[in-house]
Structure formats: C-alpha cells, structure tokens
Amino acid sequence: MQKIILITGSTDGIGLATARLLISMGHHVLLHGRNPAKLEEVKKTLSVLPGDGRLESYVADLSRIADIEAFAKVVAEKHTRLDALINNAGVYQSPQTVTKDGLDVRFAVNTIAPYLLTQRLLPLFDSSGRVVNVSSAAQSPVDPRALAGQVRLSDDAAYAQSKLALTMWSRTMGLSLKDEGPPIIAINPGSMLGSKMVKEAFGVDGGDIGIGSEILSRAALADEFATASGQYFDNDTGQFASPHSDALNHQKCEEIVRVIKRVVIKIKRS
Numbered sequence: 001m002q003k004i005i006l007i008t009g010s011t012d013g014i015g016l017a018t019a020r021l022l023i024s025m026g027h028h029v030l031l032h033g034r035n036p037a038k039l040e041e042v043k044k045t046l047s048v049l050p051g052d053g054r055l056e057s058y059v060a061d062l063s064r065i066a067d068i069e070a071f072a073k074v075v076a077e078k079h080t081r082l083d084a085l086i087n088n089a090g091v092y093q094s095p096q097t098v099t100k101d102g103l104d105v106r107f108a109v110n111t112i113a114p115y116l117l118t119q120r121l122l123p124l125f126d127s128s129g130r131v132v133n134v135s136s137a138a139q140s141p142v143d144p145r146a147l148a149g150q151v152r153l154s155d156d157a158a159y160a161q162s163k164l165a166l167t168m169w170s171r172t173m174g175l176s177l178k179d180e181g182p183p184i185i186a187i188n189p190g191s192m193l194g195s196k197m198v199k200e201a202f203g204v205d206g207g208d209i210g211i212g213s214e215i216l217s218r219a220a221l222a223d224e225f226a227t228a229s230g231q232y233f234d235n236d237t238g239q240f241a242s243p244h245s246d247a248l249n250h251q252k253c254e255e256i257v258r259v260i261k262r263v264v265i266k267i268k269r270s
Contacts, residue, residue, distance in 0.1 A: 009089025017213035023053035062113035072120035087114030110162035129182035139164035174230030183229035
C-alpha cells in the first residue's frame, strides 16, 4: 500500500537518502527544502526513479515560526491524511547562529520546528500513522534560557541540547497521545554518518549514510515501531534504549514543552 510520507530536510544527507529509498519502494513522498533551486534539482533527480513512487516538493525556512505555520497549512490544504512525518531537518553549524525570530538556529530548527510542525499536522494522522524525530547520540542537559534564545551557546552545546530537547518533547507528546494519535519515536539514526552536517562539523567523510535511511524508513513503516510511542531508538546499538536521563524525567520534559509553547506564542505575538 502506498504511504504518504513527509520528510523535512530532504535535499541532502540522510533526508535525501531516505526519500530515495521510500520512493523506490513505491511511496508518495513529500520533499522539503529551504533552497528552491536545490529542491527542484532533487525533485527532478528522484522523479526518474523506476516504480510507482510519487513526489511533491515544499519550500520552507524551518528557522522561522511563520514559515513553519505556512508550510503546515499548505500541506494540510493538499492532503486529508499523512501516514508518516519524518522530522529530519537539522543544523549543527551556521554562519548565522541567531534566527530572525531571535532564537539559536539549532534550537529553532532541531527542536521547535519539528514540535510545531507535528502539532499542526496531527489532525492528518490516525493511530496507524507515525512521527519519526531524528535525534542524536549527542544529548546534554537543556538550559531553558538557551532554548528561549536568552543565552548563547557553542555549536557543540547548542546541538546536543537541541537534540535532547527534541527527544524530551517526543517522549512527552508520544506518551500523552497514547492511542489517540500516531506513535512518536525519537531515533539516533547512527553516529558520524556521511552527511553534509558531519563533513562540515568534523571534516570527515563519515560512515554509510544508508544506515540512517534504512532505520528511518523502518521506523516510518515497520510494525516493530507501531507500539513504540515515546521511546528512543539508538541505531548505534540497533535497539530501543534509554536516552539521556533528563528525557526520562517527567517534570523536566514538561518544562521543556512549556518553554517551547511560550517561545512560539511570544514570536507569533511580536
């Protein structure tokens, strides 16, 4: 059965590899990118793959709250349902670390954008759908002030904190929805895979990116993830595992969700 799957950040790296794999499997993939020209180039490249896979493309800057809202609205206008959302878009380094909304770009793209996009698109899912959030083995305690744009961090710290914050809200939302929405799963797709981000950050080619695309596809489709809402899958070990201990602390997770909600409301009012 053909599934409708939205993948953010699907113009390069693991996102592109996952899109290619899912299209080759015959699914209907909604591509997303920030650069219109690059997105169109990727769409043309993938459109010639054999099989019954289908393609759409969407442009949005996930560092901007207004763009996320507009993106979600357009998707909801075109589709009455989604079978999977893979929140893959991520930032480690950037020439401009502060967004136009006044946030650290890592928290904006890696934490807040997937939260808001998931919330806005939830009405398109039933309990058989899936939300897959691309986390990381790099996780460190979150400073709520940094999440809110009040404190500046190094690249390493901002990235690791943003990925733990993503894992924390994934667990909270996943457990709160229970059977009333799609399972929400946070996944470390594999450390040091050969993505553009890894090459820019560490100056190495990295490992086989297919390791990441394979697990993200499995998480979006396979039965083994159907009852895993709120859990964390570590692909370095190939199994469900415990994330950073803060992600298992209900009070800390709730605080992160509250901060995200306050940030979104404040920016929308400004």
